[in-house]
Amino acid sequence: MRNVLNTLRVLEEVAIRQPVGVGExxxxxxxxxxxxxRALYTLNTAGWIRPARAEITRWVVTTRALSVGRYASGDLGLRDAAVPVMEELRRCTEETIHLTVPEGDKVVLIERLETSKPVRISMSLGHELPLHASANGKAVLANSPPEIIERLLDQGLARYTDTTITNRDRMLAELERIRAQGYATNHGEWRSDVGSIAAVIGDAGVPIASLSVNLPVSRLCDVSSARYGAAVREAAHSITTRLRHAL
Known part of the structure; x- marks a missing residue:
């Protein structure tokens, strides 16, 4: 059992630090x-990792991880319902669209459709975002049960940038605002150059996922926030309806 756990730990670190060598x-x-x-040899034999640029001393993950990851959390049904709506949302906003699912105190990116604009937000599938400092995360958090919100607040809110909300009362007010308007905004709270507008997929108290429009902060203003907010709120509601009909 220990060998299996060690191999999985090595795989996770290769994914985070790739390309990476044995020493690191x-x-x-x-x-x-x-x-x-030994763990690297096992992972390479199984097709999960490969040498970086044909150099056996440094390793990167293969696309096998992506193909398996698509089955996580029953995401295939969610993707089937979401992708057509995401494509329409990208068409009307001309910005990058993200789909995330909650996992612990984070949300994880499981699908993205990129803008054709040269300046864009680039993020890999599987990337984790904090609940309290991203639009996707705040949309989920605002619609989570009170005990989950309280637990996160009791743990303390990490600061990522100068605009990250770390005060308990301010965060509670922010979550109330999100519930009232139906979408969350992020003006550089996780990364100073990243802006986004997100809405929850699912019912209040049972967030399934969140959908977002993502763009550089330089393109995010009050007008675009309101326009994209209305669009992403409607799109998230459409996906929720599709999922209900699929049950």
Whole structure:
């Protein structure tokens, strides 16, 4: 069992730090180099990782991880319902569209449709975003049960930028505002250059996912926030309806 767990830990670190070598992995994981080497050999044989640029000393993950990841959390049904709506939302906003699902105290990006504009928000599938400092996360958090909100607040809210909301009362007021208008906004709270507008997919108290329009902060103003907010709110509602009909 320990060998299996160590192999999975190595896979996770390769995904985060790729391209990465044995020495760095051993240091980060506090594992003997021989154990890391065995795990890398197993992962390479199984097709989960490969040498970076044909250099056996550094490793990257393969697309096998993406194909398996698409089955996480029953995401295939969600994607089937969401992608056509996402395509229409991208067409009418001309911006990048993200679909995320909640996982613990974060949301995870499971699908994206990119804008054709040269300046865009670039984020890989599987990327994690904090609940309290991203539009996707705040949309989910605002519609979560009170005990989940309280637990997150009790843990303390990490600061990522100068605009991150870390005060308990301010966050509660922000969540109330999100519920009232039906969408969340992020003006550089996670990364100073990233702006987004998101709405929850699912019913109040049972958030399934969140949908967002993503763009550089330089393109996000009060007018665009309101326009994109109305569009993403309607799109999220459409996906929720599609999911109900699929049950």
């Amino acid at each position: 992995l051993a240091r980060v994981l506090v594992m003997p180099k021989s154990s890391v080497q």
